[in-house]
Amino acid sequence: MMSQTSRHFFEDFPPPNNFEHTTSKVESFVKQHQTGCKNVVLITSGGTAVPMESRTVRFIDNFSTGTRGAASTEYFLAAGYAVIFLHRAKSAKPFVRHFPEEKLLDLFVMPDETKSSSSAITVKPNESTRLARVLRAYHSASSSNSLLSIPFFSLQDYLYFLKSISDVLGQLEQKSMFLLAAAVSDFYIPRAEMPEHKMQSSEGPPEVKLSSVPKMLPVLIHQWAPEAFIVSFKLETDPKLLLLKSRKALDTYQHQVVVANILEERRRKVTVITSDSETELELSGEQMKDGKELEEVLVQDLVAKHGAFIQSAQGR
Amino acid sequence: MMSQTSRHFFEDFPPPNNFEHTTSKVESFVKQHQTGCKNVVLITSGGTAVPMESRTVRFIDNFSTGTRGAASTEYFLAAGYAVIFLHRAKSAKPFVRHFPEEKLLDLFVMPDETKSSSSAITVKPNESTRLARVLRAYHSASSSNSLLSIPFFSLQDYLYFLKSISDVLGQLEQKSMFLLAAAVSDFYIPRAEMPEHKMQSSEGPPEVKLSSVPKMLPVLIHQWAPEAFIVSFKLETDPKLLLLKSRKALDTYQHQVVVANILEERRRKVTVITSDSETELELSGEQMKDGKELEEVLVQDLVAKHGAFIQSAQGR
Incomplete structure (x- = not known):
């Protein structure tokens, strides 16, 4: 086959x-x-x-x-x-x-050996809240x-x-x-x-x-x-070529979604392209500064589109 | 030049x-x-x-x-x-x-949220002794x-x-x-x-x-x-070629040390070659099991040779 x-x-x-x-x-x-x-x-x-x-x-x-x-x-x-x-x-x-390597070793606080009660290495308090969230999701x-x-x-x-x-x-x-x-x-x-x-x-x-x-x-x-619901990616350096090539990939292969990226701005902006829609997803400067990730917005959009895809298949 | x-x-x-x-x-x-x-x-x-x-x-x-x-x-x-x-x-x-990536996330213990006194993430007690030694050396x-x-x-x-x-x-x-x-x-x-x-x-x-x-x-x-005191490495798969090629490198370049390795056993055994000596360094099976590293023995040998090199230069 x-x-x-x-x-x-x-x-x-x-x-x-x-x-x-x-x-x-x-x-x-x-x-x-x-x-x-x-x-x-x-x-x-x-x-x-x-x-x-x-x-x-x-x-x-x-x-x-x-x-x-x-x-x-x-x-x-x-x-x-x-x-x-x-x-x-x-x-x-x-x-x-x-837990990036460059910062890993500075994450830890050594036990205070003068106090016999605390013998464990701990994670710096100012990092603990953020990392506890990560560890909970992992667990x-x-x-x-x-x-x-x-x-x-x-x-x-x-x-x-x-x-x-x-x-x-x-x-x-x-x-x-x-x-x-x-x-x-x-x-x-x-x-x-x-x-x-x-x-x-x-x-x-x-x-x-x-x-x-x-x-x-x-x-x-x-x-x-x-x-299946299939999402491919297109990465270009030339914005003029990007949408053209993404649309062409969708026409040629007849799958569900192409996510189009420009190399320089791929952390901030993508366009989600389907046969009948074009959705621009973009983080504001403020959102970037707050550490929000484009993938959060992208996944939300793809999950919605996948849901609609499942429903429409059930309706057939 | x-x-x-x-x-x-x-x-x-x-x-x-x-x-x-x-x-x-x-x-x-x-x-x-x-x-x-x-x-x-x-x-x-x-x-x-x-x-x-x-x-x-x-x-x-x-x-x-x-x-x-x-x-x-x-x-x-x-x-x-x-x-x-x-x-x-x-x-x-x-x-x-x-702190290898594959095991990193399982190293941590979450704070017990029922006790208000312990709010920090800690490192598993059975890993703490070993890692405290590493962190002390790093600090x-x-x-x-x-x-x-x-x-x-x-x-x-x-x-x-x-x-x-x-x-x-x-x-x-x-x-x-x-x-x-x-x-x-x-x-x-x-x-x-x-x-x-x-x-x-x-x-x-x-x-x-x-x-x-x-x-x-x-x-x-x-x-x-x-x-300077210069140490180069030679890595081969053929044991017969190894010493020959190492000796040849030393003759050609006239530097101080070639460390000769066979690919398969390079974690367990090396030969330290100088113009007038050949020192085999090898870990026993027991030492390997205890987590001893060949580099400890190798560095010890090189430090001794470097010391002798400095002394002989001062005596000139």
């Missing part, structure tokens, strides 16, 4: 090591929330690595912090969704992102088993997981959502072009021949999860 | 944004510890990114966790050294590495200003910082040490071969022409810091 080129891509690479184990975790996660009548969203996040050797030392990467995906995960959980968070290992993570997600985190490293692993999760999640039909926020590489190095071991510097600089990654979005939309 | 090729490399790329500011921080750091009669070690750590575009979205990377450099930093601080930690942003960091390094952390992203930034730090640190002559543990790329993409903007997928897959990075180790040893 896949296109020739996408099938060929999968045949060229073995699945990730933990593939079957992960797939069965996805199956029981989806089953649990299907029984519990929750909507389930797959959020993809971060960049994909393109290996240059079979036993990878070198790889091609693309810059992506993963903030959009990690923040959206928190707001979908708050909205009552179960979330599968498919993310590049080392990119931003929900809840953990509120709530953990205890209800509403968050399944799946890390990936390479483009190949990402696509294998995307396919297997889509196959399972697609069974929820309209109650499933896909938020495809990962920055996926357009290029890869076919196995035949890859040396097995680390390239030796003594052999001189290699020439690297890249190939185009087959487009998986149409396969996902039309074959893996044809009844 | 540089070789033709290394000068050409620097001329091809602009210095990092914060270059002058960072260099002046290095100058006052080294001056402080020169006055305080401390030895100062530069530790380089993590992999270097090779940009594929001038305004970098895509880059070539090489896998390196940075554990060796981050752990060594802690042990050098404990041995009374001042440390300049030149590291890839996002690789392992001293002290912070004891001691902070209050004595003994650790200067400089993050880098690209190969180019790394080499600019390496040169400017070497120029300053070299003035300490024998009292300076260089621990060159970073995994530096052998290849780069010359500016002339780089598009300015993100490559467009519609233009088809690009062909990437790499060039060899000029060897900076001989320039560092003979020109930037000719009196």
